[in-house]
Amino acid sequence: MHTIIVGCGRVGSTVARELDADGHSVVIIDRKPEAFRRLGDNFKGRTLTGIGFDRDLLTAAGITAECAVVAVTNGDNSNILVARVAREMFGVERVVARINDPKRAKIYERLGVSTVAAVAWASNRVMQYVLPRRGTVEWSDPTSTFHLAERRVSAELAGTKISDAGVNIALVVRNGVAHVGESSMLLQENDLIHILGTADHIESFDNGSSIAGAH
Amino acid sequence: MKIVIAGAGSVGRYMAKQLAASGHTIVIIDNDASAVFRLQSTDSITSFQGDACEVDVLAASGAAEADVVAAVTGDDEDNLVISLLSKQEFGVPRVVARVNNPNNEWMYNEMWGVDVSVSTPHLLTGLVEEAVTEGSLVRLMAFDHGKSGLNEVTLADGSPAINQTIGSLQLPREATVVAVLRDGHVVAPALDTVLHAHDEVMVLSSGDCEAAIRAALIGSK
Amino acid sequence: MALFRRKKTEIAPVEAVRGIPMAEVPLRTSVTVCGKVTRMRTRPAHGVPALVVTLRDETGFVTAIWTGRRTIGGIALGRTICLEGVGTKASDGITFMNPAYTLVK
Numbered sequence: 001m002h003t004i005i006v007g008c009g010r011v012g013s014t015v016a017r018e019l020d021a022d023g024h025s026v027v028i029i030d031r032k033p034e035a036f037r038r039l040g041d042n043f044k045g046r047t048l049t050g051i052g053f054d055r056d057l058l059t060a061a062g063i064t065a066e067c068a069v070v071a072v073t074n075g076d077n078s079n080i081l082v083a084r085v086a087r088e089m090f091g092v093e094r095v096v097a098r099i100n101d102p103k104r105a106k107i108y109e110r111l112g113v114s115t116v117a118a119v120a121w122a123s124n125r126v127m128q129y130v131l132p133r134r135g136t137v138e139w140s141d142p143t144s145t146f147h148l149a150e151r152r153v154s155a156e157l158a159g160t161k162i163s164d165a166g167v168n169i170a171l172v173v174r175n176g177v178a179h180v181g182e183s184s185m186l187l188q189e190n191d192l193i194h195i196l197g198t199a200d201h202i203e204s205f206d207n208g209s210s211i212a213g214a215h
Numbered sequence: 216m217k218i219v220i221a222g223a224g225s226v227g228r229y230m231a232k233q234l235a236a237s238g239h240t241i242v243i244i245d246n247d248a249s250a251v252f253r254l255q256s257t258d259s260i261t262s263f264q265g266d267a268c269e270v271d272v273l274a275a276s277g278a279a280e281a282d283v284v285a286a287v288t289g290d291d292e293d294n295l296v297i298s299l300l301s302k303q304e305f306g307v308p309r310v311v312a313r314v315n316n317p318n319n320e321w322m323y324n325e326m327w328g329v330d331v332s333v334s335t336p337h338l339l340t341g342l343v344e345e346a347v348t349e350g351s352l353v354r355l356m357a358f359d360h361g362k363s364g365l366n367e368v369t370l371a372d373g374s375p376a377i378n379q380t381i382g383s384l385q386l387p388r389e390a391t392v393v394a395v396l397r398d399g400h401v402v403a404p405a406l407d408t409v410l411h412a413h414d415e416v417m418v419l420s421s422g423d424c425e426a427a428i429r430a431a432l433i434g435s436k
Numbered sequence: 437m438a439l440f441r442r443k444k445t446e447i448a449p450v451e452a453v454r455g456i457p458m459a460e461v462p463l464r465t466s467v468t469v470c471g472k473v474t475r476m477r478t479r480p481a482h483g484v485p486a487l488v489v490t491l492r493d494e495t496g497f498v499t500a501i502w503t504g505r506r507t508i509g510g511i512a513l514g515r516t517i518c519l520e521g522v523g524t525k526a527s528d529g530i531t532f533m534n535p536a537y538t539l540v541k
Contacts, residue, residue: 053319053322054318076296077290077292077293077295077296078292080296081292081295085322088484088503089483089484104270104300107300107303110535110536111504111534112502112505155508155509158508158509158510158539159509159510159515175536186510186539186540188509188538189510279464279465280464302533303521303533303534304522305464306463306464306523306524307524308524324481324482325482325503326481326482326503328533
């Protein structure tokens with residue numbers, strides 16, 4: 001899976017090195033070539049110097065609708081430009097942008113851009129968007145019976161009533177605002193849901209068999 | 216009219232003074248205190264220090280009541296975000312934005328809430344072309360969200376329009392000859408006006424009819 | 437392990453969203469409107485797709501435009517949705533650009 005990272009700062013270089021070490025195809029873009037020093041000597045991915053929302057540069061970076069784009073420069077504005085160009089012009093679905101201003105982050109979420117704030121664990125959050133590993137859980141109780149798993153609602157699942165989801169959806173985060181999961185609520189594309197359940201529950205949600213009416 | 220100007224550089228400050236002199240009420244915003252307070256506060260001009268890309272700053276500067284927001288900072292990213300927020304969050308009827316780098320001009324449209332974009336390099340190029348180019352179509356200005364434009368063709372010697380009347384030109388319905396410049400005079404166009412070589416024909420068009428205008432005034436290559 | 441009874445507390449469900457009549461939508465301020473999708477089209481502009489949806493209620497209609505998308509899961513002809521955003525005057529009625537939406541039915 002091809003990933004294009006814009007911004008070779010702390011988060012960008014960390015994500016780039018992790019993906020590269022896992023054997024994924026990575027291109028990292030920055031305006032200043034000195035920034036690439038953060039990648040170290042073992043980095044086997046590609047580096048490109050230039051402006052991340054430039055269409056020609058993104059094309060040169062191998063952008064396609066199937067890849068992932070991570071916008072983690074120091075500037076919120078650059079990041080949202082990169083994110084929208086990737087999503088709207090190139091049809092990329094897996095786009096995540098680092099936006100520090102929570103008010104603007106809410107607005108950008110309405111545009112379908114997943115946002116991450118600049119916090120210490122930002123690179124982990126970003127990795128979750130780029131490689132949504134099925135089966136990951138965020139929390140487990142001490143007996144490891146119940147787990148809390150975060151998942152994004154796909155377009156296919158949009159319109160499903162929470163009570164038909166077949167799992168306990170404790171929390172729905174929509175456009176940056178958290179709502180307690182009520183049974184009659186309809187799930188929407190890009191909702192971030194927190195599922196509380198056993199490992200079997202979560203697995204059945206992940207493979208689609210928990211949904212009422214699923215074949 | 217109430218106008219909010221984002222960017223108190225030389226362009227923003229000039230605009231503020233001119234527009235205030237025309238009787239409009241101006242609020243000018245810049246993150247740099249020294250830039251924004253270089254402008255004398257008057258009854259018509261209020262200076263505001265803050266980042267115009269922030270929703271709260273736009274709200275405090277009166278964007279919700281503004282008739283126009285002009286995003287004229289020296290930074291295209293800022294101008295696009297200011298335009299988007301102005302249009303989407305405050306419903307500003309007219310958003311004007313400055314293009315700094317022509318490579319970014321393609322984003323300055325309704326996708327980012329921009330109603331009118333102005334690119335100085337683009338304007339300059341158009342005007343240079345208009346002065347030196349004969350036998351080509353020059354796009355001088357775009358209006359109406361880019362849907363309409365003012366085009367200019369100086370008739371070269373081989374033009375099919377020479378010795379034709381304006382009425383007989385095969386121009387589409389969406390294009391109108393609005394003026395003919397001849398030897399330094401403006402000739403008001405009538406259907407029976409005969410065109411001469413080296414006439415500068417100004418055509419106002421809406422929609423995409425460049426090809427038809429070229430065919431009528433320049434001919435096939 | 438302790439057993440406890442939990443009192444069921446009433447929490448207003450998210451989709452009990454109340455909209456105002458579309459004929460009364462004020463401009464320049466954030467409002468909520470709800471209605472049925474009566475028309476949907478994808479309209480490319482400047483090389484980028486846009487989803488344009490017409491919503492109707494008993495009093496009138498509004499248009500919602502979502503830039504950069506061709507579809508939104510759950511938004512289809514005949515479905516009821518609510519929009520929250522700031523309306524601007526367009527050539528035909530009121531338009532909401534990239535509003536927040538809630539699927540109702």
